[in-house]
Amino acid sequence: AQKVTQAQTEISVVEKEDVTLDCVYETRDTTYYLFWYKQPPSGELVFLIRRNSFDEQNEISGRYSWNFQKSTSSFNFTITASQVVDSAVYFCALSDKRSNDYKLSFGAGTTVTVRA
Amino acid sequence: EAQVTQNPRYLITVTGKKLTVTCSQNMNHEYMSWYRQDPGLGLRQIYYSMNVEVTDKGDVPEGYKVSRKEKRNFPLILESPSPNQTSLYFCASSLGLAGVNEQFFGPGTRLTVL
Numbered sequence: 416a417q418k419v420t421q422a423q424t425e426i427s428v429v430e431k432e433d434v435t436l437d438c439v440y441e442t443r444d445t446t447y448y449l450f451w452y453k454q455p456p457s458g459e460l461v462f463l464i465r466r467n468s469f470d471e472q473n474e475i476s477g478r479y480s481w482n483f484q485k486s487t488s489s490f491n492f493t494i495t496a497s498q499v500v501d502s503a504v505y506f507c508a509l510s511d512k513r514s515n516d517y518k519l520s521f522g523a524g525t526t527v528t529v530r531a
Numbered sequence: 532e533a534q535v536t537q538n539p540r541y542l543i544t545v546t547g548k549k550l551t552v553t554c555s556q557n558m559n560h561e562y563m564s565w566y567r568q569d570p571g572l573g574l575r576q577i578y579y580s581m582n583v584e585v586t587d588k589g590d591v592p593e594g595y596k597v598s599r600k601e602k603r604n605f606p607l608i609l610e611s612p613s614p615n616q617t618s619l620y621f622c623a624s625s626l627g628l629a630g631v632n633e634q635f636f637g638p639g640t641r642l643t644v645l
Contacts, residue, residue: 419573457638458639459636459637459638459639460634460636462634462635465631506574508574510628510629516579517629518576518579518589518590518629519576519630521574523571523573524573
């Protein structure tokens with residue numbers, strides 16, 4: 416069965432610090448997709464990134480960057496120079512070909528608090 | 532504006548009183564899902580629909596029903612709510628499979644069953 420582990424329940428940083436959120440996944444399949452979603456205090460989840468198993472290229476989008484390492488089954492997310500608006504719950508998610516219809520399996524989430 | 536809407540946003544009810552949470556999307560998406568979010572468990576899929584009149588169970592379907600009579604609407608029905616269904620519920624839509632495509636989420640419905 417597929418599984419996603421976000422070991423960090425809560426992270427608190429001061430503004431402008433960098434913060435890295437860990438995501439470790441388990442799957443037996445060679446074809447799979449990884450996602451990150453953000454849930455700000457308003458509650459609505461927002462898509463951040465999708466990566467498939469054949470694309471290990473790291474991604475940078477502004478202050479956000481993602482490090483995908485198949486060797487360690489990790490898809491970590493870094494916020495550089497954090498801001499108060501980055502305060503949110505962040506979810507990592509996985510789907511693989513073995514699960515029926517590529518259903519998503521979410522991690523428990525990491526709550527990030529950025530203090531001014 | 533592209534969006535997913537849910538109603539109501541907040542609901543307090545009593546055990547056994549049937550309720551419906553509505554969900555509507557204006558993006559012409561094929562795929563729609565219902566999730567529940569509980570502390571420490573992330574989001575778990577309740578039901579999903581790949582198209583009109585096509586629905587299937589997710590990971591935690593017990594106690595819930597859905598229907599997809601129109602492409603834009605995907606209501607969640609609790610025939611006889613129980614306290615263990617107290618949770619935060621999200622509707623989501625996507626162009627295709629949720630595990631392959633970006634999902635657009637509604638604002639959430641916080642349900643309390645007494």
